[in-house]
Amino acid sequence: MSATSVTAHAHVDHAAHHDLGFVRTYIFSTDHKMIARQFLFLGLSMMIVGGLLALVVRWQLAWPETAVPGLSNILKETDGILEPSTYNMAFTMHATIMIFFVIMPILAGAFGNFCIPLMIGARDMAFPFLNMLSFWVTGSAGVIMLSGFFVEGGHAAAGWTSYAPLSAVPSYTGVNWGQNIWCISLFIMGVGSMMGSINYITTIINMRAPGMRLFRMPLVVWSLFITAILLLLALPVLTSGVAMLLFDRTLGTNWFRPSGGGEPLLWQHLFWYFGHPEVYILILPAMGIASEILPVFCRKPIFGYHAMAFSMIAIAFLSWVVYGHHMFVSGMSPALGMAFTVTTMIIAVPSAIKTFNWLGTMWGARMQFTVPMLNALAFVSMFVIGGLSGIFMASTPVDIYIQDTYFIVAHIHYVVFGGSIFGAFAAIYYWFPKMFGRLTSPFLGHVHFWGTFVFFNLTFFPMHIIGVGGQMRRIYNPMQYEFLQHQQPWNVLITASALCLGLVQIPFVLNFFASLFGWRAGWFRVLAHAVGALVAGATILVFFSSLGYGKVLFGIVGLVVAVVVFAVSRRDTAGCGEKAPLNPWNSNTLEWTAPSPPPHLNWGATIPTVYRGPYEYSSPESKEDFLPQNVPPVGAAGARRH
Amino acid sequence: MTTLTVERPPVPRRTNGSLPPVPPHRGGGDGPDRDPAPHRPPLDNVRLAMLFLICSEVMFFGGLVSAFLVLRVTAAVWPPPLQPRLPVGVTAVNTLVLLGSSVAMAAALQALRRGDARALVRRLGLAAGLGSVFLLVQGYEWARLVRFGLTLSSDAYGTTFYTLIGAHAVHVLGALVWVAVVALLAARGRFTDGRTGALRACAIYWHFVVALWPALFLAVYLV
Ligand code: HEM
Ligand SMILES: [Cu+2]
Numbered sequence: 001m002s003a004t005s006v007t008a009h010a011h012v013d014h015a016a017h018h019d020l021g022f023v024r025t026y027i028f029s030t031d032h033k034m035i036a037r038q039f040l041f042l043g044l045s046m047m048i049v050g051g052l053l054a055l056v057v058r059w060q061l062a063w064p065e066t067a068v069p070g071l072s073n074i075l076k077e078t079d080g081i082l083e084p085s086t087y088n089m090a091f092t093m094h095a096t097i098m099i100f101f102v103i104m105p106i107l108a109g110a111f112g113n114f115c116i117p118l119m120i121g122a123r124d125m126a127f128p129f130l131n132m133l134s135f136w137v138t139g140s141a142g143v144i145m146l147s148g149f150f151v152e153g154g155h156a157a158a159g160w161t162s163y164a165p166l167s168a169v170p171s172y173t174g175v176n177w178g179q180n181i182w183c184i185s186l187f188i189m190g191v192g193s194m195m196g197s198i199n200y201i202t203t204i205i206n207m208r209a210p211g212m213r214l215f216r217m218p219l220v221v222w223s224l225f226i227t228a229i230l231l232l233l234a235l236p237v238l239t240s241g242v243a244m245l246l247f248d249r250t251l252g253t254n255w256f257r258p259s260g261g262g263e264p265l266l267w268q269h270l271f272w273y274f275g276h277p278e279v280y281i282l283i284l285p286a287m288g289i290a291s292e293i294l295p296v297f298c299r300k301p302i303f304g305y306h307a308m309a310f311s312m313i314a315i316a317f318l319s320w321v322v323y324g325h326h327m328f329v330s331g332m333s334p335a336l337g338m339a340f341t342v343t344t345m346i347i348a349v350p351s352a353i354k355t356f357n358w359l360g361t362m363w364g365a366r367m368q369f370t371v372p373m374l375n376a377l378a379f380v381s382m383f384v385i386g387g388l389s390g391i392f393m394a395s396t397p398v399d400i401y402i403q404d405t406y407f408i409v410a411h412i413h414y415v416v417f418g419g420s421i422f423g424a425f426a427a428i429y430y431w432f433p434k435m436f437g438r439l440t441s442p443f444l445g446h447v448h449f450w451g452t453f454v455f456f457n458l459t460f461f462p463m464h465i466i467g468v469g470g471q472m473r474r475i476y477n478p479m480q481y482e483f484l485q486h487q488q489p490w491n492v493l494i495t496a497s498a499l500c501l502g503l504v505q506i507p508f509v510l511n512f513f514a515s516l517f518g519w520r521a522g523w524f525r526v527l528a529h530a531v532g533a534l535v536a537g538a539t540i541l542v543f544f545s546s547l548g549y550g551k552v553l554f555g556i557v558g559l560v561v562a563v564v565v566f567a568v569s570r571r572d573t574a575g576c577g578e579k580a581p582l583n584p585w586n587s588n589t590l591e592w593t594a595p596s597p598p599p600h601l602n603w604g605a606t607i608p609t610v611y612r613g614p615y616e617y618s619s620p621e622s623k624e625d626f627l628p629q630n631v632p633p634v635g636a637a638g639a640r641r642h
Numbered sequence: 643m644t645t646l647t648v649e650r651p652p653v654p655r656r657t658n659g660s661l662p663p664v665p666p667h668r669g670g671g672d673g674p675d676r677d678p679a680p681h682r683p684p685l686d687n688v689r690l691a692m693l694f695l696i697c698s699e700v701m702f703f704g705g706l707v708s709a710f711l712v713l714r715v716t717a718a719v720w721p722p723p724l725q726p727r728l729p730v731g732v733t734a735v736n737t738l739v740l741l742g743s744s745v746a747m748a749a750a751l752q753a754l755r756r757g758d759a760r761a762l763v764r765r766l767g768l769a770a771g772l773g774s775v776f777l778l779v780q781g782y783e784w785a786r787l788v789r790f791g792l793t794l795s796s797d798a799y800g801t802t803f804y805t806l807i808g809a810h811a812v813h814v815l816g817a818l819v820w821v822a823v824v825a826l827l828a829a830r831g832r833f834t835d836g837r838t839g840a841l842r843a844c845a846i847y848w849h850f851v852v853a854l855w856p857a858l859f860l861a862v863y864l865v
Contacts, residue, residue: 126687198694205690206683232698240705247805252795255709255805261722261798266712270705 030128039109062495088157095160118591121209137192164256211610223288234277286423303360311350344394371445375426382418407467433580441576444511451504458497537562743772
């Protein structure tokens with residue numbers, strides 16, 4: 001009987017869902033899962049823009065002042081050759097877009113919206129309308145940011161950090177409205193993120209299902225909770241900063257302009273006071289995602305659940321007192337620099353605690369190397385490299401030498417790409433079945449993962465070397481410096497790898513859409529896999545030919561690789577686009593108890609009740625190797641009957 | 643299949659995003675082995691959300707005020723010579739006006755609790771009126787200062803003064819619009835059915851905007 005009533009209820013909801021019509025269902029939706037998908041699409045589309053900008057930057061560094069392929073139509077006056085001002089614009093906007101409109105929307109926006117209600121057992125966010133507004137405000141900020149490319153004078157070009165007075169006086173860069181739009185867009189983005197974070201925090205505090213105590217919450221919810229608190233408190237500081245910068249530029253105020261009694265250093269303080277918490281905003285959700293995925297595919301409980309939660313809390317507190325490590329050479333008193341060195345070293349401790357707990361989780365486990373698991377493992381290992389290079393830079397004497405070099409760029413990318421983006425990929429592969437109700441292709445997933453992992457390291461690891469060798473970040477043409485010329489082969493290798501890194505994202509896109517639309521057994525799936533295989537082969541061709549080796553030889557190798565890969569793929573196309581079962585990974589957390597994809601209001605007549613923590617894998621209490629949070633303990637009074 | 647219609651449980655009605663209390667659940671409850679107990683939050687969603695909004699706003703003004711203090715402390719002479727002095731006396735009185743509006747708002751909430759709809763509307767109106775008086779007086783003083791030559795771009799003194807006080811004024815203006823809307827809704831008989839979230843949120847915000855002012859007054863006019 002109860003089963004029928006549940007289906008009946010689901011049916012009611014389903015009908016109600018459809019009655020809303022296209023606009024209310026897909027565009028102005030208040031459903032947290034639809035908003036999550038919207039954030040995901042926003043982030044992934046912006047990632048294409050940000051990625052292409054990065055390739056433009058890389059082209060200039062490897063083959064300076066040669067025409068960038070494909071840009072001759074856009075940069076007509078120079079025939080596709082980058083000028084210094086265009087180059088500055090490209091790296092500024094690459095970072096701005098990636099940080100504010102790719103990682104934040106995907107990790108905090110999409111997975112925050114998707115995971116929080118489903119994993120704490122709530123039917124929706126505390127304020128669904130505010131939630132919708134938060135997406136549309138953030139989305140408009142994104143559109144405004146993109147519009148800056150089309151204004152007179154070009155887009156902002158003072159770096160994503162927009163140091164004053166370079167950014168405060170239009171004539172210094174020749175950029176007028178671009179920088180203003182940068183300020184306006186980030187201001188609006190700040191408002192959108194505030195709406196979202198208020199919603200997240202309220203939901204987590206007030207709307208947990210019966211039995212979902214704070215220390216039974218999945219760690220990804222913990223991480224999003226802490227991220228939301230950091231967002232809530234850090235973003236307003238940036239908002240106030242960009243407002244002042246905008247006023248300096250448009251109303252003639254004197255916040256950052258020394259000529260009128262202002263103080264340029266003030267901008268750096270405001271920016272980094274926001275900026276350091278911001279980098280933890282970028283990494284914490286990925287840490288939570290890894291903590292979620294590792295136990296599932298190790299079939300073991302997470303090692304040190306409480307230590308994991310408390311180390312994130314410690315990171316949240318410490319992240320307010322380390323920001324000075326970005327300003328060691330800005331004229332800081334050495335005593336203060338010493339203090340910041342110490343606090344920065346201390347913040348590595350909770351990060352290390354987390355790392356060792358991940359290793360402890362893996363210790364002795366029989367791991368299942370699924371695509372989400374591989375990405376989570378990449379997250380852990382790459383984050384270690386990024387964290388370690390952070391320790392180098394935290395030490396003032398070392399940093400005085402390597403600040404503003406490619407060593408910093410390597411660090412950034414090991415934590416933000418190796419950390420946050422691998423975390424995002426892990427999350428997409430892991431939750432795709434629940435989010436869209438379809439399974440993804442493991443084959444395309446593997447091609448994408450291994451390609452990304454290899455070319456990521458080939459792209460970013462050599463940056464440590466050329467950084468220590470003295471190559472400054474943000475320079476237009478390294479060949480102009482005699483002491484850098486011998487490093488140019490490294491720059492070529494990096495760019496070749498970066499091009500390939502871009503290329504191997506094609507299997508990801510194919511996988512995403514082939515699975516999403518569920519074109520099973522049809523020509524589309526075969527085509528998707530064939531193209532995936534071809535990309536794998538073509539990548540080899542591109543890699544070696546851009547290093548100057550014979551095209552024909554590697555063309556043949558590439559072709560052979562493509563054929564082999566395709567032959568393998570024919571056996572491994574199962575799953576792609578098939579309807580996802582309720583719990584494809586045998587996980588414990590509550591989202592896997594809702595249908596795939598979950599209907600409006602997530603569950604039928606009753607929400608689940610929680611009896612235990614989220615990581616009871618291989619528990620002796622259960623015959624299977626997992627024990628979902630909502631299954632009543634054996635023999636407990638009032639155990640569910642149906 | 644038609645019998646399904648009879649068995650449909652009622653579709654939960656949404657109130658302010660949250661759902662009505664979940665019906666007693668098999669397996670829930672308060673006994674020792676029925677561990678999961680439905681919790682009752684100490685602060686409801688609206689209060690909690692407003693609390694966090696205020697935290698966020700405090701950080702925003704924190705950014706502005708600390709930037710102001712940096713410029714003020716590093717300046718050789720403050721206020722700079724040949725600049726008009728700020729009207730401390732008038733503004734002190736104006737501060738009292740604004741504080742009065744907060745009292746009116748508290749009284750309005752009391753009327754709400756008593757269920758006195760007419761007093762509610764009247765007191766909301768009074769709060770909005772006092773808030774408007776505050777803004778008008780501020781505007782008048784601004785106009786005078788501009789005439790005496792203190793502008794946004796004159797130097798750090800003008801910059802900080804107008805940005806800080808202007809940011810507060812924009813907040814008061816936004817809050818005023820909110821109070822006005824709520825008062826209109828109250829006059830139309832809303833908030834009588836227990837769904838008072840918008841009104842309570844508005845009151846909390848108004849108190850915040852008022853409470854912010856003495857701090858700014860102290861920092862900008864008095865110190
Ligand atoms: C163990 C933890 C970490 C330590 C000790 C550390 C230390 C540092 C230091 C000292 C700098 C300044 C270098 C300079 O400009 O001379 C820096 C820059 C940076 N860090 Fe980290 N970091 C850590 C983790 C992270 C994480 C997790 C992220 C992001 C997810 C991150 C993102 C960045 C970024 C984006 C910059 C460059 C900012 C810029 O100048 O554009 N860091 N880090
Ligand atoms: Cu930092």
